[in-house]
Amino acid sequence: MGWWADRKKKKEEEKAAKPVASEKKAAPVKAVDSGASECVADKEPVGLAAADLGPLLPGAPPNGKVNLAIYWAAGCGGCDVSILDTNERILTIGDMANIVMWPIAVDGKEKDIAAMEDGSITVSMINGAVRNSENEHMVKLLRKKSLIVVSYGTCACFGGTPALANLVPGGKNEILDYVYTETPSSAAFQKKYSNVKPTIPQTSTTVPEGELTLPSLYDTVYSLDQVIDVDYYIPGCPPMQESISHLLKAVADFAYNGVALPPKGTMVGVTSKTLCEECPRKKEYKRIVEVKEPYQVDTNNDQCLVDQGILCLGSATMGGCGAKCTRVGQPCRGCYGPSPDVQEIGSSAFTAIASLFPVIDEDPLMGEDKVDEIMSQIKDPLGYFYAFSMSKSLIRRSVKEGGQ
Ligand code: SF4
Ligand code: SF4
Ligand code: SF4
Helix, strand or coil: CCHHHHHHHHHHHHHHHCCCCCCCCCCCCCCHHHHHHHHECCCCCCCCCCCCCCCCCCCCCCCCCEEEEEEECECCCHHHHHHHHHCCHHHHHHHHEEEEEECCCECCCHHHHHHCCCCCEEEEEEECEEEEHHHHHHHHHHHHHEEEEEEECHHHHHCCHHHHHHHCCCHHHHHHHHHHHHCHHHHHHHHHHCCCCCCCCCCEEEECCEEEECCCEEEEEECHHHCCCCCEEECCCCCCHHHHHHHHHHHHHHHHHCCCCCCCCCECCECCCEHHHHCCCECCCCCCCCCECHHHCCCCCCECCHHHCECCCHHHEECCCCCCCHHHCCCCCCCCCECCCCCCHHHHHHHHHHCCCCCCCCCHHHCHHHHHHHHHCCCCHHHHHCCCCHHHCCCCCCCCCCCC
C-alpha cells in the first residue's frame, strides 16, 4: 500500500473511531492534486501571494485536533521565529493542533515523543540541517512518529549556512580545534586555564556525579532528505509568511474539510520561474570588468545588480520570494535553492556571470590576465556561490589530498 493510501486508510479508521467534535461535516476527499496548485504558483509574476485563509477557524477540527511537532536541528533559530510571522494566525494553529513538540516554546521531551504511537503525529515541521548524532536521532524518531514531514527552511532543504562547514577539509576535528584553541577568545581561555592540553568538548566525560555526554559532531553536514524521507519542502532563510500561509491552508483544509493534502515532494511557496524573472531590475548584460560589494556601489535602483558588478545568483535561483533582496539593493545569494532547470546552483550562477567577463583575444587588456584579475576580486568563491546549498551540491564537501 502506498504512502497516500496508508494515510487515507488511517484517517478513515480514526474518523470511524472518534466522535465528531463539532457540527461541521467534512467534505469528501478531493483528488490528490487538488491542493498542489495552491502551493506552486507559476503564474505570479512577482513571487507568491499569501494564501487566502479567510476568517480565523472556529474551534477544533471535526475529527479532533491534529498533532503537530516542530523541531530545530542545526540552524540559527530564525526558522522557529518565522512561524510567529503568522501573527494572529498562530491562534489558528492552537485551535487546529496539539503542539506535541516545539523545544523553543513547549515543554515536550524526547521520551514523550518516543512513547507516542508510530504515525500519531500528523505533521512534523523540521528546520535546520543534520550535523550531529542528536539531530539524526531526533529526525529519525520524528519521521517514525509522523504522517507528514516538512523540510522547513533552507538549512533543512539544502544544508544552508551550517553546511559551509563541509568546506573545512579536516572536518569536525579541524573545526573543534580552531574554535576551541585558535579563535582569540578561546586561545586566551586555553592559555589561562588549560595547563597540560587544550580543553575541547568530548562526547563523554566522567565527573564525580556520573557520566556527562554530548552529541557527536559529524564531518559532513546533511540536508534533511539525505537522512530521512521528506514529504514537503519549504525553502527560505527563513521561509516567508506567504509560504507558511500555504502550508497552514493545506493542513487546515485537510483537518477541517477532508481536502487531500498536496502530493508528496511538493515545494511550498515557490514558483516555476527563476528569481531573475521576478526581479524588477532591468538586465543589459553589460561586460563585467570589476567585481564589487554592494557597499562599494551607489546602486542604480533600476539596473540589474550584475550589470553594476555585484555578484547575484538570481539567474539560477528558484523564484517565490518576490525578489526580496534585490528589490532593496542586495544580491540574491540563492536561499530558495536551484531553479527547476538547474542542478548545481553555484556553478550555474557563476557560469552565467563569467560569460560576461571580457575575454577578447585580440585585445591585450581583455585577455586571460584580465579574467584572473576579476576572479581574484571574488572573495571566497565557493562560500559565496554555495552559501546555502553545499549539502545538495555535487561538490558536497572539501577533502584533504589523499581523500581524507
Ligand atoms: S534556514 Fe536560515 S533562518 Fe532557518 S535555521 Fe537556517 S539559517 Fe536560520
Ligand atoms: S541577476 Fe539579480 S539583480 Fe539582475 S535581474 Fe537577476 S535577480 Fe535581478
Ligand atoms: S532574493 Fe535570493 S537570497 Fe533573497 S530571499 Fe530571495 S531567494 Fe533568498
